[in-house]
Structures are given as C-alpha cells and as structure tokens.
Amino acid sequence: MAQPRYRQIASELRDQITSGALREGDRLPTEPQLQERYRASRNTVRDATALLVNEGLVQRVPGRGGGMIVRRRVTLTFHAHRAEMPARPTAETDAWRSEVVAQGYEASQDFSLTIKSLSSDLAERLHVEPDSGAVLRRCVRYVNGQPSSLQDTYYPIDLAEEIRELLSPKDIPQGTTKLLADRGHEQVAYYDEYISRMPTPEETNLLGLQPGTAILLHIRTGYTEHRPIRVSFNIFAGDRNQIVTTHGDTRIIAKFRPAEAPE
Amino acid sequence: MAQPRYRQIASELRDQITSGALREGDRLPTEPQLQERYRASRNTVRDATALLVNEGLVQRVPGRGGGMIVRRRVTLTFHAHRAEMPARPTAETDAWRSEVVAQGYEASQDFSLTIKSLSSDLAERLHVEPDSGAVLRRCVRYVNGQPSSLQDTYYPIDLAEEIRELLSPKDIPQGTTKLLADRGHEQVAYYDEYISRMPTPEETNLLGLQPGTAILLHIRTGYTEHRPIRVSFNIFAGDRNQIVTTHGDTRIIAKFRPAEAPE
DNA sequence: CAGTGGTCTAGACCACGCG
DNA sequence: GCGTGGTCTAGACCACTGG
Numbered sequence: 001m002a003q004p005r006y007r008q009i010a011s012e013l014r015d016q017i018t019s020g021a022l023r024e025g026d027r028l029p030t031e032p033q034l035q036e037r038y039r040a041s042r043n044t045v046r047d048a049t050a051l052l053v054n055e056g057l058v059q060r061v062p063g064r065g066g067g068m069i070v071r072r073r074v075t076l077t078f079h080a081h082r083a084e085m086p087a088r089p090t091a092e093t094d095a096w097r098s099e100v101v102a103q104g105y106e107a108s109q110d111f112s113l114t115i116k117s118l119s120s121d122l123a124e125r126l127h128v129e130p131d132s133g134a135v136l137r138r139c140v141r142y143v144n145g146q147p148s149s150l151q152d153t154y155y156p157i158d159l160a161e162e163i164r165e166l167l168s169p170k171d172i173p174q175g176t177t178k179l180l181a182d183r184g185h186e187q188v189a190y191y192d193e194y195i196s197r198m199p200t201p202e203e204t205n206l207l208g209l210q211p212g213t214a215i216l217l218h219i220r221t222g223y224t225e226h227r228p229i230r231v232s233f234n235i236f237a238g239d240r241n242q243i244v245t246t247h248g249d250t251r252i253i254a255k256f257r258p259a260e261a262p263e
Numbered sequence: 264m265a266q267p268r269y270r271q272i273a274s275e276l277r278d279q280i281t282s283g284a285l286r287e288g289d290r291l292p293t294e295p296q297l298q299e300r301y302r303a304s305r306n307t308v309r310d311a312t313a314l315l316v317n318e319g320l321v322q323r324v325p326g327r328g329g330g331m332i333v334r335r336r337v338t339l340t341f342h343a344h345r346a347e348m349p350a351r352p353t354a355e356t357d358a359w360r361s362e363v364v365a366q367g368y369e370a371s372q373d374f375s376l377t378i379k380s381l382s383s384d385l386a387e388r389l390h391v392e393p394d395s396g397a398v399l400r401r402c403v404r405y406v407n408g409q410p411s412s413l414q415d416t417y418y419p420i421d422l423a424e425e426i427r428e429l430l431s432p433k434d435i436p437q438g439t440t441k442l443l444a445d446r447g448h449e450q451v452a453y454y455d456e457y458i459s460r461m462p463t464p465e466e467t468n469l470l471g472l473q474p475g476t477a478i479l480l481h482i483r484t485g486y487t488e489h490r491p492i493r494v495s496f497n498i499f500a501g502d503r504n505q506i507v508t509t510h511g512d513t514r515i516i517a518k519f520r521p522a523e524a525p526e
Numbered sequence: 527c528a529g530t531g532g533t534c535t536a537g538a539c540c541a542c543g544c545g
Numbered sequence: 546g547c548g549t550g551g552t553c554t555a556g557a558c559c560a561c562t563g564g
Contacts, residue, residue, distance in 0.1 A: 047552080
C-alpha cells in the first residue's frame with residue numbers, strides 16, 4: 001500500500017467521474033456511505049473528497065437534499081482579438097456582451113469607479129512615477145445572473161483629466177477604446193499576458209468561486225503611438241471561461257470552425 | 264464569530280504573507296506552535312494551513328528541518344507569438360530554449376512519441392474522422408532541471424506517412440514548423456485557446472506540481488491553406504510560467520518594455 | 527424532523543531527513 | 546535522535562434545508 005487510504009478512495013471516485021460512470025450533476029455517495037464502503041473514518045473519507053473538491057471535480061452542497069455533486073463545466077468563449085483591435089474599433093463592453101448573447105446566454109454588468117494611487121508594478125506598466133494617481137474602472141460581468149469575470153482597467157490620472165468621461169462612474173456606451181480613439185488617443189499596440197493562478201479571497205467573493213477553481217488572468221496593456229495609456233486586468237473564473245485568439249489568415253480558420261466567422 | 268476558527272487562523276497567516284511580514288522562503292510557525300498560539304487542536308490548525316496550501320501560498324515540507332514555507336514564484340515568460348509565426352519560421356523548440364536561456368535559466372527537454380487513435384474532440388479539431396490515427400509527439404520541458412511545461416502535439420497519420428521525420432522518436436533539429444514548411448505544408452493561420460484549470464493527477468506527476476498549483480493550458484491549432492495539420496497542447500505549471508503575446512506595432516512596445524525587443 | 531455536510535477535539539502511529 | 550508534517554481514528558456538536 002504505497003498509496004495512502006484517502007488517495008485510493010479519491011482515485012476510485014475520480015475514475016468513476018472521468019470514465020463517465022458519474023456524470024455532471026450526479027451525486028457521489030454520502031459520507032456515511034463512503035465510510036461503510038471503504039471501512040474508513042469520516043475524516044479519511046473527507047480527506048479523499050477534499051482532493052476531488054480541490055481538483056475542481058466535485059462540489060459539496062450542505063443540507064438535506066444536498067450532497068457531493070459532480071461539477072458542471074459551462075464554457076464561455078471570449079475572443080481577445082475581436083474586442084478593440086486597432087482596425088476594428090468595436091466597443092469593448094459591447095464586444096463582451098455580444099459574445100455572450102451570441103453564445104446563447106444572458107449578459108449583465110456591474111460598474112464602479114475608484115481613484116487610486118498606483119503601485120510600483122502598475123506604475124511601471126503605465127510608465128509613470130510610482131504613487132501617481134490613476135482611475136480604476138471596474139466591471140463585474142454576469143452570465144445568466146452568475147458572476148463570470150471581472151475587468152479592472154487603470155488609466156493614468158492625467159489622461160482622465162483630459163478626457164473627463166473616464167471619471168464618470170458608469171459605463172461608456174460606445175466603449176472606452178472608441179472614445180479614446182475619437183479624442184486622439186488611438187491604441188495601436190497591445191501587450192497581452194496570460195496567467196493562471198488560484199484566486200485571492202477577494203476574487204473568490206466577487207466571482208462566487210467554488211474551492212478548487214483557478215482563475216485565468218489576462219493582462220492587456222494598450223499603447224498609443226506615444227505611450228501606454230491603460231492596463232486592463234481581466235479575471236476570468238476558470239471553470240466557466242476560455243479565451244481565444246487567432247493569427248494569420250482567419251478565413252481559413254472560419255472554413256473549419258464556422259463559429260469563428262467574424263460575424 | 265461568523266467566521267469559523269480555521270478561517271480566522273488562515274486569514275491572519277495570509278495577511279502576514281501578503282503584507283510582507285512573511286516573505287518568500289520564510290517559514291511559518293510549526294503546527295505545535297500554531298496550536299498553542301491559537302489554542303486549537305491540530306486538525307483545526309491543519310485545516311487552516313490547508314487553505315493556504317490550496318491557494319498556492321504555502322508549501323509543506325515534511326521531515327526535520329522542514330516546515331511550512333512561503334512559496335517562491337519564479338516566472339518564466341513564454342512568447343506565444345515569437346515561436347513559429349508564418350513570417351518568422353523559427354524552430355519552435357529552439358524558440359523555447361532560447362527564451363529560457365535569454366531569461367537566465369538552463370533548459371533541457373525529454374521527448375517521446377506515440378501513435379494514437381484520435382478522440383472525437385481531437386478529431387474535430389483536426390477535421391478528420393474520429394478514431395483515425397495520429398502521431399503524438401510529447402516534449403517535457405525542464406528549466407534548471409525542474410519540469411516546467413509540457414507540449415503534446417498531434418499530427419494526422421497521413422501527414423506523418425508523407426513526412427516520415429514526424430515518426431522519428433526524437434527532436435527535430437530545425438523544428439517541425441520549419442520542416443513542414445519546407446515540405447510544402449506552411450502554416451498560415453493559428454487558432455489559440457487559453458484555459459486555466461486544476462491539473463489532472465498525470466499532469467501533477469509529470470510537472471511535479473505542488474497542491475494548490477493551477478495549470479495554464481494553451482491549445483494551438485495550426486492550419487495550412489488547405490486544412491488543419493496539427494494541434495498542440497501546451498501545459499504550463501501555473502506557478503512558474505506566463506504567456507505573452509503582442510499585437511500591432513511592436514516597436515512602440517519595445518520602447519517601453521526593452522525586454523520585449525524582438526531579439 | 528431527519529439527513530446532509532461543516533467544524534472541532536484529542537488522541538495515535540508513521541515516514542522522513544537534518545544534526 | 547527527534548522534530549517536522551502525513552495519515553488515521555472515534556467521537557462530538559452545529560447549520561442548513563427538503564419533506
């Protein structure tokens with residue numbers, strides 16, 4: 001028995017899930033049932049199921065009629081290249097909303113605005129002095145009423161003073177990218193970072209994440225011809241989102257993936 | 264006490280980490296010390312530290328001289344757009360290796376080859392019949408001797424029969440992208456997917472992942488003018504990697520991020 | 527009310543590895 | 546050797562929620 005007891009139990013249950021014997025939404029045996037089946041104490045059984053929870057396979061639901069159920073994976077696809085490319089100045093919020101709707105879901109957003117002092121990390125990205133001011137525009141995005149992703153965008157304070165709409169605590173109808181372009185700050189280059197990590201407690205709350213859910217962090221820095229003018233942190237709940245981009249001749253891709261046709 | 268005990272303990276320790284009172288590599292108090300400090304049983308203390316472990320903040324090291332230490336985050340940056348763009352037929356393996364070396368680390372790889380039958384998901388991506396054959400070329404990539412990422416690339420079997428080198432169970436010096444281009448299969452479009460999730464047990468073993476480590480999955484489908492010819496699954500250990508791409512006028516980005524200058 | 531998981535205790539023995 | 550975390554047991558009381 002090289003493997004400890006709780007790992008053996010977890011493996012058996014995991015195999016039942018990956019093999020399809022247990023499907024999405026199905027219930028695992030209850031803890032007392034597992035205790036009896038494996039002749040183990042409750043803590044051992046819980047150690048086993050805790051592994052599955054942290055792998056994102058299973059969700060625990062307390063209360064009568066609850067239990068441990070196999071998690072569902074509904075994946076929303078977000079096209080990072082469609083929103084706000086230089087040649088296609090679509091509104092970024094509209095881009096997200098229309099993607100959601102096109103995939104058959106209902107979209108809504110919560111918006112908020114804060115004035116902040118920039119951390120050294122952010123100041124470096126925006127190429128300004130540390131502790132200089134910035135406008136933080138936060139947008140929590142809901143799919144079918146469930147929080148799905150979160151966008152934090154920082155603009156240097158001097159830009160916001162020039163373009164006062166950035167200070168308005170509500171959504172900008174045509175999208176900020178278009179607004180900035182109309183006012184002579186066209187973004188002509190993007191620096192994109194993709195990072196996978198576990199959420200902070202704040203992110204867990206804002207996105208309503210289950211234990212065992214990673215986040216997909218997409219950091220986009222936008223540049224005009226002269227300087228960086230904004231950094232966006234897109235935080236996606238990893239169990240409900242993926243990001244897609246394309247390069248090269250997209251007509252070929254559309255031929256084999258009809259859903260990718262650029263409208 | 265709305266918050267349970269173990270969450271309070273976890274919060275205090277987490278704050279010490281995020282505030283900098285505990286730095287990367289530092290040791291947390293031992294379990295007996297935490298029991299005494301918080302007057303809690305060992306299991307409660309372990310529930311608390313388990314949270315930190317699953318958040319990827321802390322690593323447990325058994326044995327005398329071990330303990331619980333704040334995890335280090337060494338981030339390797341991988342430029343998804345540099346490798347194998349149509350206009351820049353750099354060898355993909357060389358591209359990865361040179362990135363690692365440029366960032367001051369030592370690079371090595373383990374290569375293996377398998378002939379497989381395609382799952383329906385993969386068959387769809389490659390636009391061939393389900394259960395048709397494919398060559399799987401796997402490359403486990405090490406940074407400073409530590410496994411860092413994993414690349415699984417699938418080629419349709421008919422392509423491998425035309426280009427026999429794909430069946431050779433070793434690395435292709437000039438890179439497969441260049442090889443395919445030289446033989447009349449130039450990739451002119453890419454479909455990229457980015458996904459964040461917890462690892463499977465197999466991935467955990469191959470990459471030597473700690474609990475609480477998510478993976479960053481980058482799926483790239485390459486197309487010639489006529490059809491998809493390969494799917495690559497790049498699986499990155501989330502605690503040691505990020506992916507970067509750029510769009511638009513990269514000279515501007517290079518001006519503000521000198522490290523991004525295209526060599 | 528009854529059954530689910532959530533939290534917590536107080537013990538026990540073990541494997542590992544530095545000193 | 547001996548202190549670290551790894552595993553496991555046998556209990557207890559609680560909060561929640563469907564029937």
